[in-house]
Amino acid sequence: MEVDLRETVDRLRRPEYTGENRCGLCTVVNLTLAVLLSAGIAAVAWARFEPLSAVLTSALGLSAFVAAIYFRGYLVPKTPVLTKRYAPDRILRLFEAERPEPPTTEDGDLDAEATLRRADAVTDCDRADDLCLTDGFRDAWRRRIRRSREDDTPREELSAVLGVSPGALSYDEHGDAFVAFYDEELIGRWESYAAFVADVAAADELRSRGRGWSALTVRQRSTVLQRLRAFLEACPSCGGRLRAGQEVVESCCRSTDVVAIECEDCGARLFEARQRIEPERQR
Structure with missing residues (x-):
């Protein structure tokens, strides 16, 4: 059972979008979507079920969304690609501020x-x-x-x-x-x-x-x-x-x-x- 669980987790994991390769901006965007989706689930469940059931349903949904982001790097498919293409450059720089960059080959007016x-x-x-x-x-x-x-x-x-x-x-x-x-x-x-x-x-x-x-x-x-x-x-x-x-x-x-x-x-x-x-x- 433990082996099967590990194999399942390995199949879900996307190393190209997690760990050191995780996109900070993508993670923030997807976590925001996860919270909004969970809130939507809670609103629908609240209208149909008891309050406690609505809270549990919303919490389970949020847990599943966060797990997907943790193992795959994103919740919405192609988020990294869309982020590269449409996010403003000044926003991308904010999330890369702590990444060390190699020395540049140009320095102002220096020849x-x-x-x-x-x-x-x-x-x-x-x-x-x-x-x-x-x-x-x-x-x-x-x-x-x-x-x-x-x-x-x-x-x-x-x-x-x-x-x-x-x-x-x-x-x-x-x-x-x-x-x-x-x-x-x-x-x-x-x-x-x-x-x-x-x-x-x-x-x-x-x-x-x-x-x-x-x-x-x-x-x-x-x-x-x-x-x-x-x-x-x-x-x-x-x-x-x-x-x-x-x-x-x-x-x-x-x-x-x-x-x-x-x-x-x-x-x-x-x-x-x-x-x-x-x-x-x-x-």
Whole structure:
């Protein structure tokens, strides 16, 4: 009997709409509908039965509705799809406010490419309409990454990059992500520890070259460093080969197109850029 019940529950469960994938807005909408439907059942039952029977009927109905939302993520079919398509963007942002987002590739009027060119870090490729690392910067970046990996010093070096006291810095890991805090305030989030090593090494080299680097804000530096990470040729943590890929990630009430660079050997994610896929809306 217990096995049959578990199998029934597993058949009802929709993991793509529950757990970490649960849409907060969909849940609120469906719970509101569940309460309204239960109230309607109570009104009809009150007119036909005794008050106690009406209350019990309404309570049973509400319990069934809540169970459906818990196991399936919604009560009304296709609610997640309809929410993506018709809910105002400002409402969707409210329900995604606590979800960590990767660093953006643009920061206001900052021209990351011009900043890297000015530091003689990138130049036009010989055989393609694209950018490449300069030989001098590539070699210097590799040396700094190798030294950081061997000495395990990038955490200490971050204080020099930011110009703050190393004693006030702390670090933590959330899944694969690596985060840094200054006086318990979040100051940086990287896709992996390997990405953190790459950024610290690159920032140290760019700082040594001057050319306007010190005039950038911390957020602007983060933008430049993330852009630079797309030029990595090997994993900063293990030296493994890198591969680029593209995938669509369903997150709450949004669909996101993710372009990522990962290490084939250790699986560390070095670069991640997201672009929301706009749903077709009714005209």
